[in-house]
Amino acid sequence: MAATIKDVARMANLSIATVSKYINGGHVIDANRVAIEEAIRQLDYRVNTMARGLKTRRTKSIGVLIPSVRMIFCMDMISAIEDELSREDFSTLICDCQGRPEQEERKMAFLLEKQVDGVIMMPSSSSSVAARMALAAGIPLILVDRPLPDIAADSVLVDNMTLAKAATTELLRAGHQRIGVICGPEDIYTTKQRLSGYYEAYEADNTQVASDCISFSDYSLEGGYKSLEKLMSLTEPPTAVLATNYETTIGAIMAINRAGLRIPGDLSFVGFDGLDMSTLIKPELTMALQPVQQIGEQAAKLLLGRLTANNKSDSGKSSIYGSDADMIPKREIMLAGKLTQGSSIAKMKI
Amino acid sequence: MAATIKDVARMANLSIATVSKYINGGHVIDANRVAIEEAIRQLDYRVNTMARGLKTRRTKSIGVLIPSVRMIFCMDMISAIEDELSREDFSTLICDCQGRPEQEERKMAFLLEKQVDGVIMMPSSSSSVAARMALAAGIPLILVDRPLPDIAADSVLVDNMTLAKAATTELLRAGHQRIGVICGPEDIYTTKQRLSGYYEAYEADNTQVASDCISFSDYSLEGGYKSLEKLMSLTEPPTAVLATNYETTIGAIMAINRAGLRIPGDLSFVGFDGLDMSTLIKPELTMALQPVQQIGEQAAKLLLGRLTANNKSDSGKSSIYGSDADMIPKREIMLAGKLTQGSSIAKMKI
DNA sequence: CTGAAAGCGCTTACAG
DNA sequence: CTGAAAGCGCTTACAG
Numbered sequence: 001m002a003a004t005i006k007d008v009a010r011m012a013n014l015s016i017a018t019v020s021k022y023i024n025g026g027h028v029i030d031a032n033r034v035a036i037e038e039a040i041r042q043l044d045y046r047v048n049t050m051a052r053g054l055k056t057r058r059t060k061s062i063g064v065l066i067p068s069v070r071m072i073f074c075m076d077m078i079s080a081i082e083d084e085l086s087r088e089d090f091s092t093l094i095c096d097c098q099g100r101p102e103q104e105e106r107k108m109a110f111l112l113e114k115q116v117d118g119v120i121m122m123p124s125s126s127s128s129v130a131a132r133m134a135l136a137a138g139i140p141l142i143l144v145d146r147p148l149p150d151i152a153a154d155s156v157l158v159d160n161m162t163l164a165k166a167a168t169t170e171l172l173r174a175g176h177q178r179i180g181v182i183c184g185p186e187d188i189y190t191t192k193q194r195l196s197g198y199y200e201a202y203e204a205d206n207t208q209v210a211s212d213c214i215s216f217s218d219y220s221l222e223g224g225y226k227s228l229e230k231l232m233s234l235t236e237p238p239t240a241v242l243a244t245n246y247e248t249t250i251g252a253i254m255a256i257n258r259a260g261l262r263i264p265g266d267l268s269f270v271g272f273d274g275l276d277m278s279t280l281i282k283p284e285l286t287m288a289l290q291p292v293q294q295i296g297e298q299a300a301k302l303l304l305g306r307l308t309a310n311n312k313s314d315s316g317k318s319s320i321y322g323s324d325a326d327m328i329p330k331r332e333i334m335l336a337g338k339l340t341q342g343s344s345i346a347k348m349k350i
Numbered sequence: 351m352a353a354t355i356k357d358v359a360r361m362a363n364l365s366i367a368t369v370s371k372y373i374n375g376g377h378v379i380d381a382n383r384v385a386i387e388e389a390i391r392q393l394d395y396r397v398n399t400m401a402r403g404l405k406t407r408r409t410k411s412i413g414v415l416i417p418s419v420r421m422i423f424c425m426d427m428i429s430a431i432e433d434e435l436s437r438e439d440f441s442t443l444i445c446d447c448q449g450r451p452e453q454e455e456r457k458m459a460f461l462l463e464k465q466v467d468g469v470i471m472m473p474s475s476s477s478s479v480a481a482r483m484a485l486a487a488g489i490p491l492i493l494v495d496r497p498l499p500d501i502a503a504d505s506v507l508v509d510n511m512t513l514a515k516a517a518t519t520e521l522l523r524a525g526h527q528r529i530g531v532i533c534g535p536e537d538i539y540t541t542k543q544r545l546s547g548y549y550e551a552y553e554a555d556n557t558q559v560a561s562d563c564i565s566f567s568d569y570s571l572e573g574g575y576k577s578l579e580k581l582m583s584l585t586e587p588p589t590a591v592l593a594t595n596y597e598t599t600i601g602a603i604m605a606i607n608r609a610g611l612r613i614p615g616d617l618s619f620v621g622f623d624g625l626d627m628s629t630l631i632k633p634e635l636t637m638a639l640q641p642v643q644q645i646g647e648q649a650a651k652l653l654l655g656r657l658t659a660n661n662k663s664d665s666g667k668s669s670i671y672g673s674d675a676d677m678i679p680k681r682e683i684m685l686a687g688k689l690t691q692g693s694s695i696a697k698m699k700i
Numbered sequence: 701c702t703g704a705a706a707g708c709g710c711t712t713a714c715a716g
Numbered sequence: 717c718t719g720a721a722a723g724c725g726c727t728t729a730c731a732g
Contacts, residue, residue, distance in 0.1 A: 004709055015719040020711060029717065049465050050409065051709030053400040054724045061443075061464075069425045079419050079446060091443050091464050095436075096429060114411075114441050115399050221600075222626065250571075250600065257607030277572075354725055365703040370727060379701065401725035404708045 003043035011039035023047060061091045062303060063111035065104065067124040069096040071219070072246045073273060073292060074122065077144065080296025081120060088304055090117070101125040108133045118303045123148050126187065140306035144299045146189040147332075154306070156299045156333045158290045160190055163337035164197030164244065165204075167270045167288045170339065171240045172205045175348030176268060179210070180231040180238035182248045184219040191216070194244045213238045217248055224251025232259060232267075239348060240268035242288075249274050249287075264346035271344075286342035291335050298333050353393035361389035373397060411441040412653060413461035415454065417474040419446040421569070422596045423623060423642060424472065427494065430646025431470060438654055440467070451475040458483045468653045473498050476537070490656035494649045496539040497682075504656070506649045506683045508640045510540050513687035514547030514594065515554075517620045517638045520689065521590045522555045525698030526618060529560070530581040530588035532598045534569040541566070544594045563588045567598055574601025582609060582617075589698060590618035592638075599624045599637075614696035621694075636692035641685050648683050 005023070009016040012035040022028045022036050039045070053059050064081060066074045074096075082092045093116060095107040101124035108130040111119060118140040121131060128148045134141040135153070143155040171179050181198050184191040195214070202209045215231055217223030224243055228251065231238055241256075243249040249271035256267060263269045263283065271277065271287040355373075359366040362385040372378045372386050389395070403409050414431060416424045424446075432442045443466055445457035451474035458480040461469060468490040471481060478498045484491040485503070493505040521529050531548050534541040545564070552559045565581055567573030574593055578601065581588055591606075593599040599621035606617060613619045613633065621627065621637040 006709075016710080017712085017719055017721095018717080021718085024711080027717075032717085046463060046465075048404070048709050049463075050400045050403040051724090052711075054398070054404055054709080054726085055711045057724080059400065069429050070422070072420070075419045075425065079448060082445070083448075086445075086460060089463075091460075093441050094444050095432070098429060098433075110436060110441075113396060113399075113439075115396075250604075254600075254604060254607060257604060260610055356725075366726080367703055367705095367728085368701080371702085374727080377701075382701085398725050401708090402727075404710085404725080405727045407708080 002048075003045040004048065005045070007043055008036065008039045008045050011043065012036045058117050058307075059115050060089060061093055061114070061116050063093045063095060063108075063114070063116040063119045065095050065097070065107055065111065065119060065121040065130065067097050067101070067122060068099045069094075070099070073145075073290070076292045077122075077296040077299075080293045081300045084297050084300035085304070090304075097124045101127065104130040105133065112137050112139075117307055118142070120144060120299045120303060122146065123189075126189075140303055142299045142303050142306075144295055152330050154302045154331045154333075156295050156302065156335065158295065158335050158337055160193035160290075160337070161197040161200065163288050163290070163339070164194035164242070165201045166197075166339045167242050167272075167286075168198045168201035169205070170286065171242065171268060171270060171345060172201055172207060174240075174268065174345045176238075176240040177207055177210070177348075178213050178236065178238040178240075180213045180215065180228075180241040182224055182227040182231075182241065182243045182252055183214065183216045184245060184248075186216045191244070198242070210238070219245050219247055221247045221251040221254075224248025225255045226251075228252040228255035229259075232261070238267075240270070240345065242270045242272075244272050244288075246273040248272070249277070253277075263344045268345040270339075283344055284342040285340075285344045287340045288337055289340060290337045294335055298335070302331060302333065352398075353395040354398065355395070357393055358386065358389045358395050361393065362386045408467050408657075409465050410439060411443055411464070411466050413443045413445060413458075413464070413466040413469045415445050415447070415457055415461065415469060415471040415480065417447050417451070417472060418449045419444075420449070423495075423640070426642045427472075427646040427649075430643045431650045434647050434650035435654070440654075447474045451477065454480040455483065462487050462489075467657055468492070470494060470649045470653060472496065473539075476539075490653055492649045492653050492656075494645055502680050504652045504681045504683075506645050506652065506685065508645065508685050508687055510543035510640075510687070511547040511550065513638050513640070513689070514544035514592070515551045516547075516687075516689045517592050517622075517636075518548045518551035519555065520636065521592065521618060521620060521695060522551055522557060524590075524618065524695045526588075526590040526695075527557055527560070527698075528563050528586065528588040528590075530563045530565065530578075530591040532574055532577040532581075532591065532593045532602055533564065533566045534595060534598075536566045541594070548592070560588070569595050569597055571597045571601040571604075574598030575605045576601075578602040578605035579609075582611070588617075590620070590695065592620045592622075594622050594638075596623040598622070599627070603627075613694045618695040620689075633694055634692040635690075635694045637690045638687055639690060640687045644685055648685070652681065652683070 005016050005019050009019045014032055018028055019036055062085060064078055078094060085092050093111060095111060097103040097107060104124045119134045120142045122145045128151045131141060131148050131151045141153040143153050147155050183195055212234060215227040217227045224247060243252045261267050271285045273290055274287060355366045355369050359369045364382055368378055369386055412435060414428055428444060435442050443461060445461060447453040447457060454474045469484045470492045472495045478501050481491060481498050481501045491503040493503050497505050533545055549559060562584060565577040567577045574597060593602045611617050621635045623640055624637060
């Protein structure tokens, strides 16, 4: 049988109120502190999180809802979120939709059932039903990677447009005109943003976009492989290719190698999100990097901030407008990516 | 303010005991059932998991402790575990050691602090300290992928030896004598097992192992790439290569393509755990597949089984030998892998 | 089948 | 700084 605060109080010859105060960071006189600490040690006492939660109305757990666990981007982000949250003693419940967007509502329902204190969500589609569920439950919601129409929630996004534009511009400057781009699914936010960047670069350069060089994929390794093959089988293949996520970058490189093409001799190439590949691929790739770690960190911090705000408002008088937290304007954090300088881009003779 | 069981009882004109009984699957007369259901619907009532947990002494959450979130094997397994557990309304707390085995104890402490009902653990090293912590806390522990010395816990393992032996035998039968093998870290269980299988195949074939063809890696994409390069730069390179996990398989293929080698013309190849690559790589690879999904499923089921056993013993009289669950003999589930038939192995003329 | 009551292990005003 | 007491929202014998 695990020890309770009662046992500790008895052993320390104090009331449970005093022990509780100590546990929660309050001041007790030194002699008592020592006695409590000793009792806790001897009894191997741990706070019962459920009893505490019943009083505080907090589970100290947060839900993370993502499209799939099989995307490096998601996992790296989650790792950062978990790290940040566990520092504040929050646990992380991860739910993935296993690539099936229609699972999203079911998974959100599960998280709400589990009474998480907040949710960090990377939307699986443009449906905002799941997001609304969180909002209706009255808990803070943070959107990452993709915003949602009509959902007023804090969000952490990457400036994909500028990042893709920079990558494309780099290629255009080297004299490439037909630049293949391996995109994600056509209707997804990041795809649109990255493609916009691609277009903008062309426009700024006063060059005509070769629309047959735009290839959509499912953001998978396989998808990248196939897109690359398709691009290179055009009657007039591109002289450069830009992949737009980690998996398609790997897939494209596999296909490039497979086809016996050399980078940058036969084909210039810009990858995406594959920092760990830099030591591996020769020559070193020029790559567009998202600050994945930072995304997770910021999302966790935003959420923690909302929870603190909620706490404060609870102990104060409640406003007729809802909790104070609701009154903090929604924040949209837009993070900048960066382009590494590799040597995978060949200058074209014009 | 969320509705409580009291509100439901009031609205349904019943006692909370009756409502509680209904909620927990007990029988109530039809008219009352209808009234309760209606009240629950109208109030959007949800059971407060903490109040319930305080009584039942169960959090209905389980911890999963893995070495790193950046291994496809881990993620696929977790996805299966989560799926299985959520069916029984258990939530899954995932902790990864971020590749640093020394984090394992800290993460286990976190899970225990959160009072998970059980832990599924894939050991990060041969240290059994973390495992002992779970045992000391009196909760069921399931080991997956790797056993631990002196830890009597249920485990779910794959028969790696037989699987690697089958793969190597296939290569030997095709007439290959110098078979490169890309292993994981030298001191890890799966590495040892897979390497044993490799040796056994040679022994059964009465062939001398070419020990310079054995290359250890860190099981990463980069590691696979480098191992392949190293093997092919031997004065007498292998004529066939066997990779022993997903990441090294991808890395090796990248290096093979990069070197302009053809499979199986220039090099025969057997991959590991990359079912999703089969449609991608041409020719189709011969691959050694672990039943990843099944591993997760079995682990979850074993754990659920232990929890049920614990439940029963709690309501009965407790044995002087501890709970009944302790008396169920430890189970070791050994799953078989399988070898796919691809066309990535060339027959050697002898 | 139903209900009154105790109690799970905490936190939190409120006195002192 | 410390303690007595109420109460968070449930479940669970125990009567009826």
